[in-house]
Amino acid sequence: MAISAFLTDATVCIGCKACEVACKEWNHIPADGFTFTGNSYDNTGSLGASTWRHVMFLEQPAQLGSQITGTEDPFRWLFLSDVCKHCENAGCLEACPTGAIVRTDVGSVFVQPDVCNGCGYCVVSCPFGVVDKNHEVGTAFKCTFCYDRQREGLKPACAKACPTESIRFGEINDLRERAQLRIQELQQRGYTDARIYDPKESSVGGTHAMFVILGQPEAYNFPPAPEVPTIHLKSAWSAALISAAMVFLVVCLAFVL
Amino acid sequence: MAEKTQATEAQLDALREEAARTGKVQGPGIVPVSSPFPQPASASSYNGHPVLKPPTWTWQIPLYFFVGGVAGTSAVIALLAHLTGNAELTRAALWVSFAGALIAPPLLIADLGRPARFLNMLRVFKLQSAMSVGAWTLVAFSSAVGLAVVCRELILAGYGNGFVLLIEWVAEVLGAASGLILASYTAVLLGVTAIPVWSENRTLLPAVFLAGGLGSAAPVLELLGFRLPATHLIGIVASTVETILAITIEVRGRYVDRPLREGTVGWVTRAGGVLAGPVSLLLRIFWAQNSGARQAAALCFIAGALITRYAWIAAGRVSSRDPQALFQIQRPDGDLTASR
Numbered sequence: 001m002a003i004s005a006f007l008t009d010a011t012v013c014i015g016c017k018a019c020e021v022a023c024k025e026w027n028h029i030p031a032d033g034f035t036f037t038g039n040s041y042d043n044t045g046s047l048g049a050s051t052w053r054h055v056m057f058l059e060q061p062a063q064l065g066s067q068i069t070g071t072e073d074p075f076r077w078l079f080l081s082d083v084c085k086h087c088e089n090a091g092c093l094e095a096c097p098t099g100a101i102v103r104t105d106v107g108s109v110f111v112q113p114d115v116c117n118g119c120g121y122c123v124v125s126c127p128f129g130v131v132d133k134n135h136e137v138g139t140a141f142k143c144t145f146c147y148d149r150q151r152e153g154l155k156p157a158c159a160k161a162c163p164t165e166s167i168r169f170g171e172i173n174d175l176r177e178r179a180q181l182r183i184q185e186l187q188q189r190g191y192t193d194a195r196i197y198d199p200k201e202s203s204v205g206g207t208h209a210m211f212v213i214l215g216q217p218e219a220y221n222f223p224p225a226p227e228v229p230t231i232h233l234k235s236a237w238s239a240a241l242i243s244a245a246m247v248f249l250v251v252c253l254a255f256v257l
Numbered sequence: 258m259a260e261k262t263q264a265t266e267a268q269l270d271a272l273r274e275e276a277a278r279t280g281k282v283q284g285p286g287i288v289p290v291s292s293p294f295p296q297p298a299s300a301s302s303y304n305g306h307p308v309l310k311p312p313t314w315t316w317q318i319p320l321y322f323f324v325g326g327v328a329g330t331s332a333v334i335a336l337l338a339h340l341t342g343n344a345e346l347t348r349a350a351l352w353v354s355f356a357g358a359l360i361a362p363p364l365l366i367a368d369l370g371r372p373a374r375f376l377n378m379l380r381v382f383k384l385q386s387a388m389s390v391g392a393w394t395l396v397a398f399s400s401a402v403g404l405a406v407v408c409r410e411l412i413l414a415g416y417g418n419g420f421v422l423l424i425e426w427v428a429e430v431l432g433a434a435s436g437l438i439l440a441s442y443t444a445v446l447l448g449v450t451a452i453p454v455w456s457e458n459r460t461l462l463p464a465v466f467l468a469g470g471l472g473s474a475a476p477v478l479e480l481l482g483f484r485l486p487a488t489h490l491i492g493i494v495a496s497t498v499e500t501i502l503a504i505t506i507e508v509r510g511r512y513v514d515r516p517l518r519e520g521t522v523g524w525v526t527r528a529g530g531v532l533a534g535p536v537s538l539l540l541r542i543f544w545a546q547n548s549g550a551r552q553a554a555a556l557c558f559i560a561g562a563l564i565t566r567y568a569w570i571a572a573g574r575v576s577s578r579d580p581q582a583l584f585q586i587q588r589p590d591g592d593l594t595a596s597r
Contacts, residue, residue: 039304046306056303091451097389098377117377118370120313121388124450124573129309138370218584221303225587229449230385232459236448240441240463247437247467248333250494254487255337 003107005172009212013166015079019053022161049134052143054082066190084143086208089228095125108145127226302580309577319566321364326470328357329440332432355406358399387446401432440470454576457513468498469562476555496538503530516575526568533561
């Protein structure tokens with residue numbers, strides 16, 4: 001099958017949360033309960049075991065493109081639907097000791113619910129803080145990229161429900177091209193801080209969920225330069241080996257002296 | 258009543274005027290910060306919300322780290338004791354290792370979300386997953402020290418021959434080798450994650466965990482009655498290393514290490530470091546001949562090493578909640594003054 005991807009565009013999102021609802025309904029994800037965060041219209045908070053799409057609401061002291069604000073304090077209201085990034089080099093997949101987390105034929109990262117034993121190592125290995133353990137079921141959950149729907153030739157539920165096509169679904173290279181064109185278009189229209197979030201330069205090696213955002217990635221809680229933790233294996237094991245050798249030496253000396 | 262209404266009307270007029278003039282309204286109780294009346298939020302993170310997920314591990318895991326550290330390094334002591342001809346100490350150290358190997362798996366299994374599926378850990382072997390390497394190491398270690406204990410007891414019961422002795426030697430060497438991995442892989446496990454305070458201390462953590470393991474294995478044997486010069490020397494070295502590590506964390510003063518220095522977790526970290534470091538070091542140096550002091554030093558170190566493991570897991574939890582700790586590593590030149 002073709003390698004698929006999401007392109008989620010903050011400049012088109014209207015914050016309706018249809019993607020959150022569609023995701024919950026299609027995937028039968030339990031409710032999160034009612035909590036008032038006090039953060040704008042976002043009472044979802046963040047992605048987690050029972051939240052696979054999360055619409056962010058950002059209030060920023062900047063003007064939107066070439067908008068004439070008529071005030072000294074420019075202001076813009078942005079929305080963006082966050083989702084599992086489906087990394088090219090995925091921290092969760094590398095960390096999983098059971099082989100429950102696999103790469104599918106569409107390029108997505110999938111947690112096999114019948115194999116996961118809930119050790120929780122993927123939770124601390126995700127550089128984006130996406131995957132989490134459901135403490136009632138006992139295993140790890142995250143976005144499945146609607147693999148079940150994709151196999152039947154359908155779009156993921158969130159992309160299908162999106163009324164503005166802020167969430168686009170398609171072949172990854174097409175979407176990368178489309179993202180570039182979109183940035184050019186936005187730049188021409190005065191959105192000088194429009195950028196693509198798709199960390200290809202770092203060890204993550206790009207993601208299968210890309211974003212068009214305005215401003216800094218930090219404002220969306222996107223790590224500016226995410227790294228897959230396993231790049232540190234060598235330095236960590238080297239330190240362990242040296243320390244272990246020292247321990248052996250100390251014990252030898254203790255018994256010989 | 259009429260007066261009050263009038264006052265409120267005036268307030269409303271003032272509010273309206275302020276809103277029209279400035280585009281926003283100040284004042285507590287009128288507008289909650291950044292909602293629902295749109296107000297610019299800090300761009301340094303998404304409303305100060307954590308980027309990462311905190312570790313889900315329960316109280317069994319730090320205890321497992323401790324048990325694995327003691328059992329693993331005890332196997333090294335057993336090997337050296339055997340090589341230097343101390344049969345009694347060899348037997349005791351092997352039993353400590355074996356006891357650890359028996360306690361460790363239940364602790365690990367209890368933490369799993371689906372304990373019935375614990376054998377899934379042995380479905381695959383993944384070198385890039387420290388958790389997988391650890392699971393297999395535990396299997397290898399348990400087998401080796403189990404075999405060594407059986408051989409040792411056979412020899413003591415008079416069933417020994419050359420073959421049994423050879424098997425014991427092989428098992429002891431394998432036990433010591435896998436024991437060193439068992440006592441140190443847990444540091445790699447934490448170091449190779451996205452959690453800033455663990456990841457940035459990945460070269461320090463093996464020393465923390467191995468010194469704590471070895472420094473606790475010797476006191477355990479001392480408390481079992483083996484008050485030898487060798488265990489004393491091991492205790493002194495381990496306490497010295499603990500002291501140096503504790504000072505390192507304090508003087509480096511890095512932002513990412515804040516959970517280890519500040520708040521409740523910071524004080525717990527210090528308590529562990531002081532008990533295992535200076536306190537047991539001073540007791541060992543100045544009251545070396547006093548058996549009570551030796552016992553106190555042993556107990557202080559064990560308590561300190563155990564507390565240190567809980568502190569590191571707790572520090573990871575605190576660290577995961579701070580988006581700036583993560584952003585600062587990835588963008589060291591970034592402006593962090595606006596952090597919440």
